[in-house]
Amino acid sequence: MSSETLTPPQVPALDSPWRRLLDSFPVRYILYPVGQMVIFIAGAAGILTLLSVLLALLVPEPRPNIVLMDQIGKQLPGMIISGISIGFVYSMVALGYTLVYGVLKFINFAHSEIFMVGSVIGFEVMQRIEDVGFIQLWHPVALVVTIVGSAMIISGLLAVLIERVAYRPLRNAPRLVPLITAIGISFFLIDFVRAIEAITRNDFNLTYPTGDLSYLRTPIPMTFGETTVNVRITSIIIVLAAVIMLIILNYFVNGTKLGRGIRAVSQDRTTAGLMGINVNLMISITFFVGGALGGAAGALFGLNVGTVTPYVGFIPGLKAFTAAVLGGIGNVTGALLGGLTLGMVESFLNGVLVYFPALGQRYTDIFAFSVLILILIFRPSGLLGERVDEKV
């Protein structure tokens, strides 16, 4: 893994006004990442449209009396919007995999359960607020920030704890050893959360108490040409929250001293240590940031789907991992691109394959696996990554 993939393009420090503008804070840390996201979204939406049209041309009438092109025309805006929102969730989780891979060269298998813990914490906080009884009086923004913020803090701390207890003692062990530990942690967390919920609530299907909050329930109609799509508020919250967090993350990694330390550790741990960087601290911070992003994604996911269980982490975690590999694992921009692409393609499958009874949605679950396997076989470095040869 190299540093070039983590840093923005180096701008030579010339004293021209143009350079100064490019180097200025708002351009470098806000405009640049947002522009990147817009390009990725547009690209992924383009792929989606292209796929749908291709399919419609190949199979004009999958079922009698259903013209695929018309259906796609009606569904496309909705598909793109849900693709963006699920894509951002995948991106945020994928960032956790990618950041940890960057510093430790190791796949944190337990990250999907950190996502799950985030969604459960989101539920717990919201339920507590509901139990106190003033949930309607909360300002919507304050409510979402409280839920997502507490999920972030607890998930981040949990990730740090896992690293400290289970991964740090094994840092020099053969590669299989921490991987097996991570699998163990992941299984342990699932049933640990289930046990806690069983003791406190005697039930582990956790439904977010959004019933009284009409602003979370009523969708916003949006008109695209002649079709109107009801966009769920939670989708918009996901997108907004994700964009804000990704901007902060970009600033943190590329613009602060700590971020530089993390990048140095990801380049070469030993040399970074010799240069006076506290390697263990940097690794802990990376785990915290990755875990916090995963936790936030979990809470937002929970708000969106409504009901979560301790088993909710596996499939999104796997898809997010696919996204990270698709973009090029270890590459922060790649995680974003991979997440959005995967979200779009999945939304396409969910929307269009209903018209094919023989295939249908029966195989959508293994779609992510197939993508993953194909990438790993044909381009293991991902879309944006570069070839890394195994060190001997």
Added chain:
Amino acid sequence: MTAQTSQSPWTTFRTWLSRPSVAGVVILAYLLIVIVALLSLNRADLLFPLYSTLVFPPFVLSPFVILASPLDNRIKVTLILVLVVIAMPLIGIYDSSYLELTIQICIFAGLALGLNIVVGFAGLLDLGYIAFFAVGAYSWAMFTSSAETVFFVSGIIVPGWAFYIFIFVGVVLAALVGVLLGLPVLRLRGDYLAIVTLGFGEMIRVLARNADQPINFTNGSQGLLNVGTPPMPQFWVDFIGSIASTLGIRIAGNLEPLAQQMLFYFIGIVILGVIIVAARRLDNSAIGRAWTAIREDEVAAIAMGVPLVKMKLLAFATGAAFAGAIGVLYAAKQSFVSPESFSLIQSISILAMVIVGGMGGIRGVILGAIIVTLLNLQVLKNLSLQLNALRNIDFIVPLINFHIRDWPTQLEPAKYERLVFGLLLVLMMLFRPAGLLPEPRRKLELDMKKRAQPMETPVITSSETGD
């Protein structure tokens, strides 16, 4: 064992214990106590689940006690054979639930030995191993089940005696699938390989769940019912019945289920024996050494002329073949096969067996299989039963005054196998990465890497002498 200067009571005791005559007497006494304790349990007893959990594991683990003793090898083999061929079936006649557990242990030990070839010998982490087991199970179930599959409808149903042929069919099919899955993932290493095999495992399960349309092969998520069993000769039933009557045990109801179980027990023992012999022979052959070379350093292995592709595929195929044979046995024994029996948790539990026992060693892996299977199928289940039994009589724990009735119903130990497997994996990796019965070379490897100076210590071990 001859510490002259300061002989602590412990070393004196160990020296005394290592004398074969003493050890023999101790082991005989141990076996006698365990068997008598096991036979004296009473099902009607309130604390029966607890007692049986305390007594049965020492019995199943007694072969390992025998193997660890300083007795003559021939005596050890004889004792173990007596245990396996005579003592266990007699206990099974007395209480068939123990027989059932032992069959499950055979099945899982066979699977763990197969996974051990891939993970332990060749060092390829396979998280989708259960897929090959599924291939074996489905290959027998599809052709014998009375569910409305395409085979049943078109009348292609094989008779029961074909079971013995299908064990080989399962072996071949699973090995083929192993090669097919192995081919594309050959280039991957370590973590990527693990994730892709996990993906393949899940894909086979989803395929099994969805292959009821457009042509019904697997009957989808409903699973295949009434899977065929191998034929049972009448003399076998009579034989079991006469033994039971000479022992004075009255079998409630029909004799045939018990005779059937007993048949499966012996088939399982035979298959497991074949697998153990095959694994041992492979380990000590040129192939086994090639696997070790690949595991320890792939690049160096290529440089030394190890045919990498061939050897990796062979590892996948051999591991898969074992699982295929066991799968056929499993399908016939359960007489019901559904996609949910082949989920990720099963793959992980088999991995836990290999890791608890010790990757790469055969004895260790069997020990791991026994421990994990007992934990999963006996300890956790019996704890649940015990809790329910105590809840029914409204038992109050003395001292802390806790009503068992207040124990949350969702907190049932039997449903928390993930917690146990997860903890086992983490604790083993942290504190004893080479397993409970470490294989010498593997232990060396792990210790060497732990010291983080792989370049300095030249490891030249003279040829290993088995486990």
